[in-house]
Amino acid sequence: MSFTATKKEWSEIYIIFRLLSEATISRFVSKEEAYKQAPVALLQREEHDGTRQYIIEEAYVHMVGETIDKRVSRAAFKECAAQILAVMKASSDENVPSTSSIEAFLDEVNIFNLEAKTEDRTDFHIALYQVDAPLMGVSSRSKIGKLYPLLDGGRSANLKFELVGNKFSVPTVQNINALAGENGGVLARIQQIQLLGGALKYADVADRVFRSNLSMIDLHFPRLLAEMVRLMQLTGIVRVNELTKELIALNPLKINNELIQKHNFYEHKIKDFLWTVALGMRPAKIYRGEETAIDAFLLLNGDGTLQFYEKSKADHFKNFLFNNTRLEHGTTEKDKYGFLEKENGIYYFKLNAKLGLTKR
Numbered sequence: 001m002s003f004t005a006t007k008k009e010w011s012e013i014y015i016i017f018r019l020l021s022e023a024t025i026s027r028f029v030s031k032e033e034a035y036k037q038a039p040v041a042l043l044q045r046e047e048h049d050g051t052r053q054y055i056i057e058e059a060y061v062h063m064v065g066e067t068i069d070k071r072v073s074r075a076a077f078k079e080c081a082a083q084i085l086a087v088m089k090a091s092s093d094e095n096v097p098s099t100s101s102i103e104a105f106l107d108e109v110n111i112f113n114l115e116a117k118t119e120d121r122t123d124f125h126i127a128l129y130q131v132d133a134p135l136m137g138v139s140s141r142s143k144i145g146k147l148y149p150l151l152d153g154g155r156s157a158n159l160k161f162e163l164v165g166n167k168f169s170v171p172t173v174q175n176i177n178a179l180a181g182e183n184g185g186v187l188a189r190i191q192q193i194q195l196l197g198g199a200l201k202y203a204d205v206a207d208r209v210f211r212s213n214l215s216m217i218d219l220h221f222p223r224l225l226a227e228m229v230r231l232m233q234l235t236g237i238v239r240v241n242e243l244t245k246e247l248i249a250l251n252p253l254k255i256n257n258e259l260i261q262k263h264n265f266y267e268h269k270i271k272d273f274l275w276t277v278a279l280g281m282r283p284a285k286i287y288r289g290e291e292t293a294i295d296a297f298l299l300l301n302g303d304g305t306l307q308f309y310e311k312s313k314a315d316h317f318k319n320f321l322f323n324n325t326r327l328e329h330g331t332t333e334k335d336k337y338g339f340l341e342k343e344n345g346i347y348y349f350k351l352n353a354k355l356g357l358t359k360r
Contacts, residue, residue, distance in 0.1 A: 002097045002098045002099065002100065002103060003097070003098055003103070004095045004096065004097045004098070005095070005096060005098070005114050006094055006095055006096070006145070006146075007088050007091075007094055007095075007096060007142065007144050007145025007146065008115070008142060008145065008146065008148060009114035009115045010084055010087070010088050010096055010114060010144075011088070011140070011142030011144055011145070011300050012114060012115050012116070012123055012140055012142075013084065013106075013111070013114045013115075014081055014084045014085055014088070014300065014304075015140050015142075015298060015300055015306065016043060016045065016054075016124060017077045017078070017080055017081035017084065018077075018078075018081045018304075018306065019040050019043055019126065019306075020040075020043060020054055020056060020061050020074060020077045021074045021075070021077040021078035021081055022040075022078070023039060023040050023041075023056045023074065024037045024038065024039055024040060025037070025038055025040055025126075025128070025306065025308050026038075026306070026307075026308060027128075027308060027310070028308070028309070028310070028313050028316045038128050038129065039128065039129055040056060040126050040127075040128060041055070041056055041127050041128065041129060041130050041131045041133065042054065042055050042056065042126065042127040042131045042133075042135075043056070043124055043125070043126050043127075044124060044125040044126070044127075044135060045116055045123075045124040045125075046116045046117065046118055046124075047065060047110070047111065047112075047113065047116075048112045048113050049065060049066055049067045049068070049110070050065055050066040050067070051065065051066070052064065052065035052066075052068065053065065055131055056074070057071075059073060059074060059075075060072065060073055060074060061073075061074055061077060063109065063110075067110075068110055070109075070110075072108065072109055076105065076108075079105075080101075080102060080105040080106075083099060083101060083102050084102060085304045087099060087102070088144050088145065089144070089302075089304075094145050094146050120137065120280075120292070120293035120294075121139060121280050121292070121293065121294060122137035122138060122139055122293050122294055123138055123139060123140045124138055124140075125137050125138065126138055126296075136295040136296050136310075137292075137293040137294050137295045137296070138294075138295070138296045138297075138298050139278075139280075139294045139296070139297050139298070140297075140298045140299075140300065141297070141298070141299050141300065141357060142299075142300040143299065143300060143301050143302050143357070143359060144300060144302055147356050147357055147359060148356070149328060149354055149355060149356040150274075150277050150278060150325065150355045150356055150357065151277045151282075151283070151353065151354060151355035151356075152330075152354055152355075152356075153207075153210065153282060153283030153284060153353070153354075154283075154330075154334070154335050155206070155207070155335055155336050155337075156206070156207040156209070156210050156283035156284040157207070157210060157283045157330075157335075157352055157353040157354065158205075158206035158207070158335065158336065158337050158350040158351070158352050158353075159202070159204075159205055159206065159222070159225065159226040159229060159350065159351050159352070159353060160202075160203045160204045160205070160206050160348045160349075160350055161200035161201060161202055161203055161226070161230070161348060161349045161350070161351065162200070162201050162202075162203040162346060162347070162348055163193065163198055163199075163200060163340060163346070163347035163348065163349060164198070164199050164200075164201045165197050165198040165199045166196060166197035166198050168196065168198060168340070168347065172196065173340045173342075173347065176189050176192050176193060176196075176340055177189065177339045177340055179192055183233075183329040183332075184329070184331070184332030184333075184338055185332070185338065186233055186329075186332060186337075186338040186351070187233055187234070189338060189339070189340070189349075190233060190234065190349070193340075193349070200230070200349050202223050202226045202227065202230075203348060204222070205222045205226075206350060207283060207284060209283065209284055209285070209286055210283035210284065212286070212287075213281055213282075213283065213286070213287040214273075216276075216287055216288075216289050217269065217272050217273050217276060218269050218272075220253050221269060221273065223252065223253070224247070224252065224253065224266070224269060224270075225273070225353055226351070227247060227250065227252040228240075228243050228244075228247060228270075228327065229327060229351045229352070229353050230351060231243055231246050231247065231250070232327045233351060238326040238327050238328070239325075239326050239358060240270065240274065240321075240322060240325045240326060240327065240355075241322055241323050243327065244266055244267055244270055244322075247266050247270075248260055248266050248267075267322070270322065271318040271319075271321065271322050272318075274318065274321035274322060274325055274355075275314065275317065275318050275321060277355060278294075278297055278317070278321055279292045279294050279311065280292040280293070280294055283353075294311065295310065295311050295312070296308060296309060296310045296311065297309040297310075297317065299357075307320075324357055324358050325355055325356065325357055325358065326355070326356060326357070326358050327353070327354065327355060328354040328355065328356050329352075329354070330352040330354045335352045336350070337350035337351055337352040338350065338351070338352075
């Protein structure tokens, strides 16, 4: 009987099978040389029975682990990868059932977990050019099916705005909080606050760890992110590169024009933030600016092709993130934001920072 898995899970195993069958990856070299094909010599992954290495030979993949020592043809991996891609693209649901042939091949190569369970946020490791080359930790993402956020910190990623201006009575606050509308009614409540003579002034990051993590990028970055999230709610603009243009025009930090125009201050800080998130920074976990286990980012496109971005090619990676990320709307009830709440006699309104890849 066939089993069912999410497109996210199928995507990870598809990426692995494709790498094993093609034994190459398109790698950015420089602006002048652009991309070159680099041979993948080895792939290492955490399986149900421990660490396993897939050594890529001319016609076979040599699987070596604690309970396995076996060779399977690269052609068989290629065929199964094509079948996995076909079933993902043919299904409109996020959960996709396997086929008997896919299941038979997974049994043959002794794979029971489609998605690796690791603590360092890598999905697998690869060695380029030769088997004994340094392993690169890879984080994989997929544009097939649901796009999972790069930053989804829940309540820890909330940003606080103080209610200033006109003072509101308790019934008025209750009426504002009861407003419904698109994206949980957040915009409707902000507009009503403004209509009644109130204003929302950035106050703080709700979670002290996330505040400190953002401050590692820049002491003023918590406010910068808050203004970006506020702009997203007010304007409906979600793409990070477009929101950055709005920030430049608004200049919330009131810095001089030379720093903005000649040094690209806002763009630079936002790229640093995106880079930090992509490499593993999370709101509720202390970030010290240290090296992470993620060395590369591998993106599966809707047509089955792969895009590869390396930490060592920082500018290339940062530019990709800047042009291909967006802010997203979280769930107001689950993430506890979008309502006026009183703390120590002061009303605050929280907004949530959630970041993901664009679909196109």
